[in-house]
Amino acid sequence: MNSKASRSLNRLYIKQLQVLHSLLQERNLSKVAAKMGLTQQAISEQLRKLRDLFDDPLFVRQSNGVIPTALAESLGGKISPILRDIEALLDKPSFVPGEQTGLFRISATDYAMAVILPPLLAELRRLAPHLKIIISEFESDNLHALMAAGEIDLALTFPDFIPAEMPSVFLFEEHHVCVASRHSPLLNTPLLLADIAPLPQLVISLARNNLQGSADAWFAEQGLTRNIVMSIPSFSAASDIIESTDIVAFLPSRLLPNHKVAILQLSDTPPSFNLVAAWHKRSTTSRLHQWILQLLIDSEGFSASTSLPK
Amino acid sequence: MNSKASRSLNRLYIKQLQVLHSLLQERNLSKVAAKMGLTQQAISEQLRKLRDLFDDPLFVRQSNGVIPTALAESLGGKISPILRDIEALLDKPSFVPGEQTGLFRISATDYAMAVILPPLLAELRRLAPHLKIIISEFESDNLHALMAAGEIDLALTFPDFIPAEMPSVFLFEEHHVCVASRHSPLLNTPLLLADIAPLPQLVISLARNNLQGSADAWFAEQGLTRNIVMSIPSFSAASDIIESTDIVAFLPSRLLPNHKVAILQLSDTPPSFNLVAAWHKRSTTSRLHQWILQLLIDSEGFSASTSLPK
DNA sequence: ATTAAAAACAACTAATTTTTGTAAGTGATA
DNA sequence: TATCACTTACAAAAATTAGTTGTTTTTAAT
Numbered sequence: 118m119n120s121k122a123s124r125s126l127n128r129l130y131i132k133q134l135q136v137l138h139s140l141l142q143e144r145n146l147s148k149v150a151a152k153m154g155l156t157q158q159a160i161s162e163q164l165r166k167l168r169d170l171f172d173d174p175l176f177v178r179q180s181n182g183v184i185p186t187a188l189a190e191s192l193g194g195k196i197s198p199i200l201r202d203i204e205a206l207l208d209k210p211s212f213v214p215g216e217q218t219g220l221f222r223i224s225a226t227d228y229a230m231a232v233i234l235p236p237l238l239a240e241l242r243r244l245a246p247h248l249k250i251i252i253s254e255f256e257s258d259n260l261h262a263l264m265a266a267g268e269i270d271l272a273l274t275f276p277d278f279i280p281a282e283m284p285s286v287f288l289f290e291e292h293h294v295c296v297a298s299r300h301s302p303l304l305n306t307p308l309l310l311a312d313i314a315p316l317p318q319l320v321i322s323l324a325r326n327n328l329q330g331s332a333d334a335w336f337a338e339q340g341l342t343r344n345i346v347m348s349i350p351s352f353s354a355a356s357d358i359i360e361s362t363d364i365v366a367f368l369p370s371r372l373l374p375n376h377k378v379a380i381l382q383l384s385d386t387p388p389s390f391n392l393v394a395a396w397h398k399r400s401t402t403s404r405l406h407q408w409i410l411q412l413l414i415d416s417e418g419f420s421a422s423t424s425l426p427k
Numbered sequence: 428m429n430s431k432a433s434r435s436l437n438r439l440y441i442k443q444l445q446v447l448h449s450l451l452q453e454r455n456l457s458k459v460a461a462k463m464g465l466t467q468q469a470i471s472e473q474l475r476k477l478r479d480l481f482d483d484p485l486f487v488r489q490s491n492g493v494i495p496t497a498l499a500e501s502l503g504g505k506i507s508p509i510l511r512d513i514e515a516l517l518d519k520p521s522f523v524p525g526e527q528t529g530l531f532r533i534s535a536t537d538y539a540m541a542v543i544l545p546p547l548l549a550e551l552r553r554l555a556p557h558l559k560i561i562i563s564e565f566e567s568d569n570l571h572a573l574m575a576a577g578e579i580d581l582a583l584t585f586p587d588f589i590p591a592e593m594p595s596v597f598l599f600e601e602h603h604v605c606v607a608s609r610h611s612p613l614l615n616t617p618l619l620l621a622d623i624a625p626l627p628q629l630v631i632s633l634a635r636n637n638l639q640g641s642a643d644a645w646f647a648e649q650g651l652t653r654n655i656v657m658s659i660p661s662f663s664a665a666s667d668i669i670e671s672t673d674i675v676a677f678l679p680s681r682l683l684p685n686h687k688v689a690i691l692q693l694s695d696t697p698p699s700f701n702l703v704a705a706w707h708k709r710s711t712t713s714r715l716h717q718w719i720l721q722l723l724i725d726s727e728g729f730s731a732s733t734s735l736p737k
Numbered sequence: 738a739t740t741a742a743a744a745a746c747a748a749c750t751a752a753t754t755t756t757t758g759t760a761a762g763t764g765a766t767a
Numbered sequence: 768t769a770t771c772a773c774t775t776a777c778a779a780a781a782a783t784t785a786g787t788t789g790t791t792t793t794t795a796a797t
Contacts, residue, residue, distance in 0.1 A: 145774080147774070155755075158756070161776060178762070178775055180763040180772090180773070181763085181773070187710065195512065202508070202509050206502060398484075399495065455743080456745095473785090474744090489743085489794065490742065490795040492744090493743090571764095592763085
């Protein structure tokens with residue numbers, strides 16, 4: 118392509134293509150002008166530029182209008198589909214869940230996998246059967262980077278793990294209950310927090326590989342120090358361990374009851390915590406994303422109060 | 428389509444689509460700016476307009492650039508072919524006669540059909556076998572209107588019949604010879620113009636249905652009045668009539684010899700006249716038209732001196 | 738918290754489009 | 768052939784828009 122043309126191409130309005138197209142139909146500058154809400158002179162000027170661009174008169178005048186040259190006519194056939202394609206760009210694609218064929222990636226803690234995902238995924242399978250879904254274990258380290266790279270679309274986790282710049286929505290409030298093996302001699306015995314503190318305990322630690330638990334502060338408030346002897350990164354594995362040891366732990370209430378562990382009768386109630394769904398700003402305007410988020414909010418009747426940073 | 432979008436579409440540069448496209452590749456405004464020879468601020472402003480047009484952020488910023496939203500990504504796939512199509516508009520289609528599949532319409536007097544067309548059509552068949560050709564009898568009345576309407580591409584006729592605004596090219600000079608039936612007793616007898624004048628004569632009149640011939644003025648110059656008894660609109664039919672009557676006529680020299688009529692030995696030579704090819708301004712830049720015209724000029728070694736009105 | 742990179746904003750300048758006004762071309766018709 | 772009605776083309780002013788320079792804000796990593 119010659120350089121003059123490519124330079125001019127930068128300055129080519131869609132409008133100029135429309136002028137050329139209308140001119141081929143109307144064969145009259147004044148009529149095209151009226152149709153486009155401009156003056157005849159403006160159309161004449163655009164035509165002058167088109168003539169310069171294509172190095173052809175394109176239209177020659179008659180008493181009652183103009184008639185196209187061979188080149189103008191051949192351009193006409195090519196311009197029509199281009200204009201249609203460009204107009205189609207602006208038509209918001211209608212969003213029909215059943216027709217979604219894309220891929221949606223959810224990162225979730227194993228707690229969320231057990232509690233939140235089952236009903237959501239059932240709905241997704243029902244309403245959007247052609248949508249492919251990838252679920253990955255929640256990684257707190259580089260969540261934002263993964264989302265920026267487009268490798269995760271939605272995270273289901275605890276508020277602490279989501280960076281401030283990410284929009285998120287509150288899903289529900291959860292609290293821990295203290296559990297022990299179903300064979301534990303402590304079952305059916307009323308217990309105080311002070312009774313729990315010295316017992317060997319396990320904490321679920323998703324990010325930090327240490328022996329600190331989320332309820333440590335609560336014990337400290339009452340002047341107690343917990344006897345934490347183990348840390349694992351999975352809620353479901355915790356149950357297995359607890360079942361076969363003398364270890365006790367605080368597990369989210371919605372994971373219970375299960376057939377491996379039993380709830381201890383504790384007089385105090387541990388502080389509650391929240392579950393949230395978080396995503397990257399880039400996804401906020403995605404219709405698919407919006408729809409799945411709404412499904413999530415609706416699916417268990419969560420009181421949805423979105424908190425999107427401005 | 429909403430009215431805001433259609434209004435904005437008028438103002439949409441091809442360049443803006445290129446910005447969107449480059450941004451999807453580079454994911455960095457400054458790099459796109461450098462690539463397009465503009466400042467970062469200019470790209471930012473175009474992005475602002477695109478955001479307004481599509482009612483979507485399109486790109487959200489990071490520390491080292493931007494990342495596209497779902498909408499921007501979906502637009503990307505549609506924009507690439509559009510940009511290719513638009514660039515293809517500017518590529519002049521290469522003209523290969525053998526690939527021409529169009530239709531070419533020639534209007535010719537029966538003289539031109541007999542003398543000019545045969546070699547031209549032979550060449551056309553040989554060089555452009557996929558080109559369709561329609562030949563029609565020359566109509567002097569509304570030649571310009573027919574050509575404006577695209578119903579005739581080229582006329583082969585006499586200069587008198589082509590309006591001043593039509594471009595034309597001189598083909599060759601022709602002159603009349605006086606003929607009579609091959610059975611005529613006048614054959615082989617030297618004749619003066621004064622001898623011809625009283626003889627019953629036929630004129631070929633393409634436009635005006637009257638008894639005036641093109642050589643009338645020539646007779647008048649010598650103080651003679653022709654005895655015109657018949658007018659017909661066809662040169663070839665003239666020969667048939669002359670053969671079977673006592674009528675004489677002036678026929679173009681290139682139609683002779685033929686087996687129906689014979690040339691009279693006239694001492695004077697009638698004034699010559701020209702043959703021209705004429706067309707509509709709209710066709711002047713058509714490669715097909717130019718090529719056929721050149722073929723016509725070359726085919727018999729005519730001394731081609733085009734006379735295109737400004 | 739600091740920093741480096743990048744996008745966004747603001748005011749100004751340059752370029753372009755559009756309009757207003759006018760001239761000139763075209764073909765029909767009196 | 769002169770005029771008429773209609774049309775495109777040209778020119779200069781006005782309005783709009785794109786682009787630039789300078790600056791601020793945002794972003795995320797150190």
